[in-house]
Amino acid sequence: MPAHRTEPPHAAAGERASLTAFLQYQRDTLAMKCAGLSAEQLKERAVAPSDMSLLGLVRHLAEVERSWFRNVLNRESARAHWQGRVPGEHADFDVADADPDEAFEVWQAECARSRAIVDALDSLDSSVDFRGDTYSLRYVLTHMIEEYARHNGHADLLRERIDGAVGE
Template identity: 45%
Template sequence: MTSWTAPAAQRVDEPFTGDERTMLEGWLDWHRQTLLSKCEGLTAEQLKLQAVEPSGLSLLGLVRHMSEVERGWFRRNAAGEDVPQIYCSDTDEDGDFDNIDTADAEADFATFHAEIEACRAAMTGVPLEHEFATPRRPVISVRWVHLHMIEEYARHNGHADLLRERIDGRTGD
């Protein structure tokens, strides 16, 4: 029996020109694929490694976290969908990072891909100016969510760089 490995990312160049939505969605997609590129070729066991002590971060935890964040911002908040959290709960706010040892990496990657598609569908036709409220913020726009998600991925892609280098020495894009 062969061990599952993370597939190659389908990364394309970030956009260099276009209207605002094209630029925001293009950069967000580029960062999504960058995270996956940091994982490609690694086994489930390698993806679970918490390789930068004392941090408990792992590449699989980052993939799970971004699935949760995508759902939270785009579907639950911006689109107002009544969908549950994926890994987290009221009693385990860090469920996306917890229980990595028993996680199913292949299933978690499938969840990540499915969540991105669901978020894209939820945002189809929703203008960047659409506003909504959260318990912590009285007004937020879909534009803000896109910018926040680009920032969130950029930050975590930096973490992924360090994790990948510690796992097998790979550096770069």
């Protein structure tokens, strides 16, 4: 896991370079929020009554990467990595028996696949039809930045409750 983040370009940069850099910055932020914690701390549901944990966020974002980049943009039928106790239910946040090393490996692999899919698309206007809607690469990148930013806010609160670490 990176101990730091690469800043997105501050000067003029193309839209694609800006969007992909901001998404990577958000990914790096999640890794930073999880760095240096034990398996038990990563699993801790530190903000009652929520059952969110840092490890659950990592697993959830691995699934979000899989869903948007592989299933939507790349038209794959990649199945969820973790199944819930009820058939069809996903188990992103059910981390009691989860292996943190596996979760981070899956998340990092999904991020790498996502980057490869983005690199293979010609333009931000590249689009696909998925379940009755049309999605462009621009939309997916923007949505993913929003998704990570929202969950990184949750990660901030969880981390502060776990060990008092605040800010960046």
